[in-house]
Amino acid sequence: MRFEAPTTVNAAVKLLAGKAGVVRVLAGGTDLLVQMRTDRVAPDLIVDVKRIPSLRTVSAKAGAFRIGAAVAGAELGEHKALRKAWPGVVEAANLIGSHQIQSRATLAGNLCNASPAADSVPALVAAGASAVIAGPRGKRTVPIEAVATGPGKTSLKRGEMVEAILLPKRPPRSGDAYLRFIPRSEMDIAVVGAGVNLTLDAKGVCTAARVALGAVAERVILVPDAAKALIGTTVDAQALERLAAVASAACRPIDDKRGTKEFRIKVAGVLARRAAETALKRARGT
Amino acid sequence: MVQVMLSGPLKAAAGGRAEVEVEAATIHQLLSRLEKDHPKLKPLIERGVAVAIDGQIYRDDWLRPIPPGSEVVLLPRMAGG
């Protein structure tokens, strides 16, 4: 087993694409170290990307944001402009684990761990965020929903790593929110998660929306029909009930130790509705 | 003579009798008499029992005197957490 801490993306990509057998990127390490301890992975090479300066910063340009892949949740929470523009994304990121975890865990890590229950992913998908992926053949930018393909599986090829997460510029009168259900008040994995992002016109009619659900399928799902339930409405009670029904209908969950199918389907609708209500408040600036 | 109330498994071992009489001035005498009179009680007593005298539970106190006319109950041995 080898440990490397390169200082440039190119050096990191070289190591990742190299001959070493099992290679893992170490960002926050909050998933990797647990997997190592529980014998789920035994890397031959660990590449710590936290010493790459460009991965450690959040930058804003013309209202859009670039979040380095090694920026920790706590740092996102402390970024005022980001919190103001994308409160749903930041609150989702900040829901991941305790303060201890927040000091380490990253959006990119949450994304690449590819858990269907990842808290930040539904919020990012709803936000229309994308991931910048660096690899031996250069860089490519893909929508967030195209990264995870199934539990623990991603579309990243050998030698590739997520370098940054991009969040687009917000139109006026936009708001987003993320809600999850957990049995405790903290320290749990989402049993169901719902992210909603919407934009209103001057009359308060919803002109654009994205709704994403977590922990109700093999990966986080974008639910266009749920968005349709909001678009063209003032997001009134009727639209919200329709949203809830469509969201529930879109679920294809499993029974597991954290919850039943029945429970997840019902609660997915409830959370989608409640998240939409919060997003609406934020869009109205109330 | 001491009236001994039997409870739980001890009652079953004494052929379902809820109350027996023995001549005993101490817990030790009580237990040895019971073992003699009711052989099926012997293994249970060896595994451990408690004796309540006037509501006070004694787990291991052979020499504890049994005041005449006191209420005596034989219980399974108990332990807490």
Place this chain on the structure above:
Amino acid sequence: MMPKVQVSTTINGDAVSYLCEVDETLLDVLRDRLGLTGSKEGCGTGDCGACSVMLDGRVVCSCLVLGAEAEGRDVRTVEGIATADKLHPLQEKFLEFAALQCGICTPGFLISAKELLDRNPNPTETEIRFGLAGNLCRCTGYDKIVRAVQAAAAEMRKG
């Protein structure tokens, strides 16, 4: 035999160098190589907070940090909270309020509470409870811990 990693770091203000295995956690290094057993392992998976330490000014679970990652960093443990002749107000209030019974979770709570008060000198009860949610205590029901943190915060605001 795995090649060991050579690490130079700062622990409780002192320069420290050590060799460790690649897969060895900072917690293992602190406890088994440096004799700093104040940080405890309750789970090894970041769920209990008993191993909490400060890493470059942020509270982390040292069981989720590799020893190799500490190169050039600043690590603070429970052993570094008190000065030679004086306990930290949090330590004093934990004792005064009987905020510990068995005491195994106490080092982690002290680290988290200290970080919480550094960030927020005047937290509400709710902020304290969520701020300490990463630290499990099975003995106290948290009541006396929360009160001790509130009292220490008041004391520290007096300065």
Place this chain on the structure above:
Amino acid sequence: MPLDANLDPRTHEFKVVGTRPLRPDGVDKVTGRAKFGADANAPGMLVGKILRSPHPHARVRSINTAKAAKLPGVKAIVTRDDFPASVDPSLRDVLYNVMAREKALYDGHAVAAVAATSAAVARKALKLIQVDYEILPHVTDVDAAMKPGAPILHKDMITENVEPAPKKASNIAGRHEFGHGDPEVGFKQANHVVERVFKTEATHQGYIEPHACLASVGTDGTGELWVCTQGHFMVRDTCAALVGMDVSKLRVTASEIGGGFGGKTTVFIEPVALALSRKAGKPVKLVMSREEVFRASGPTSSTSMTVKVGVTNAGRITGGYAELRFQGGAFTGSPVVLGAMSAFACYDLEHVKVVGYDVVTNRPKQAAYRAPGAPMAAFAVESVIDELAKKIGMDPIELRLKNAAKEGTKSSYGPKYNSIGLIDCLEAARKHPHYSAPLGPNQGRGVAAGFWFNFGGQTCVSLNVNIDGTVALVVGTPDIGGSRASMCLMAAEELGIPYDKVRAIVADTSSLGYNDISEGSRVTFSTGLATINAARDAVTKLCARAAKIWGIPADAVVWENGHAKPSGPNAGNFEPLSLEDLAKKAAKTGGPIAGHCEVNADGAGVSFAVHMADAEVDRETGRVQIKRYTVVQDAGKAIHPSYVEGQFQGGAAQGIGWAINEEYIYGKDGRLQNPGFLDYRIPVASDLPMIDTVIVEVPNPGHPYGVRGVGETSIVPPLAAIANAVSAAAGVRMTQLPMSAPHVLKAMDGAKGGGARR
């Protein structure tokens, strides 16, 4: 003062008892200096690791350790063959739980262990041990295990206490019946009879410190063991028997203990560490991972219970019946007997009967958990009492007061009660502002009472007077919640010196006589009693020294406020001698001065508690939150009130976790699915409100200061109090624990569909 003198705590003016000084071990515990189980090291120490069965039920055909033994760095490997073929019957199950024999009986059952030069080598070695398993059908549910045709764990298990004895083996170890009168007669006198079936899942004590020990056995066969345990004398005697050593050759030191709650009252890894160390000829440190703690140390029982209670419209409970079915894991000994004895202990009943079944399943052997068996039984009984109160439109505390056990009541487990405090607790609860506070929307309030026996046991204490008049107090019961502080308070009280002049330590097994385990809420009661008597013994000797110095008879000297004084004018006129004066002169007046007490402390007083909980239910998700909680409990006499409150609050918090989120989840494959703190959800700080406490003091006649144990009773009422609160808030009677969101949501939806209303 005579050794058996009892002070009336209601009239006696205590000087230090009842104050709240800092604990003697406090500074070490806030600075990281305190040494717990895993904090000790030894020169040349090896790391031990245990191989555990992945199968819930399998015959172990063979274990091949050849490959592992060849791995460089491996110094010793032990299997079942390294332990005695036969031991005392009372220890057989303990031995077979420590290391599987013919069969692995649960997921996590130890089958082999290695000691190696590093953790990495030890882990690698475990992978090289080849175990040939013959997989057998398994059963983990208590009701399923009782059914005919269930997989049988022990072919020689014939149900005890059944006449005539069954011919066939089963998973039912024993049947246990308690009570008096005839419930059927009682039910005929009732206006309302409610019968319900309840289920609870297994929960773990959840101590934050995993089991850990450091064993060192020399070539001369003498051994030392450093271990976190509630009873190091028990560890010494048990290990000596299991590994075949003389008790005199094994010295056990109790480390600081990071929580136990009953779970550290037996041995798991200690005999294995000793066997490894003996074989390797080197010290071996063995520490369980959190996963091992959940899979292989003792949770408490999961249960299935039927309860039937009758009441008149006037609120008289006419009869109570309960059938309790507890599975205690792979071996005999679920706490069903204690559950059966305590189920109706709060009530004065003419007709009461409880039948308990002790059942084995393919789960880890249960270990004691705070008031073993009582919380589940109380959950079932107190839920039905609550339902009956609603049926007859009576306040639930009023109904309990009308039927409460009091001095002279014949208890449901046999004996008559002497002085007890249930009525005092009920009255205090009814008076508490919490009881009349308004509730918010979707909130409900629940009340429940609880009972626990409390125990005493063998105890030995030495009290040494130092040359400067300070006192070294030597006890043998591990301090699991601040007991050293309470012992110092009681010694200071008797000696009439300041608290900080007394220092208490927990001695190792070679430095003090035998002490029973710190269990059964016994420490403040029995070690306290022994401490008081040791202090009084020292006082007698101090007075004798003063008498010698003054040349007057010993009985002409009295002890007051830390001084020896002539008993009166005709005893002579001498300046009082302080403890310090006498200590300084000790060498010249007859040598060291020490007080001792060796006692088998019986007469612990039973205790009662009444809890109140406000629960809020999210009607759309079923999520339950506890908004307010109050504990009222009889402590007899609170020695250090802060740590009494701490026991009240800690028990309540564990009960809240048990009621709402904690559960052992087994898959169809019989494997534990949640062996970690992520999915075994003990309450975190943000889950709980402040927990209000009321200390009631009804003295225990069995203790010089009136002390009753307080450690366990506090976990008895919460399950029921919270179930009653949630049932009120959800509008449907909750009969299954934990009341996790999916259960509550399902129950509410069922109720909408015309299901049982509360």
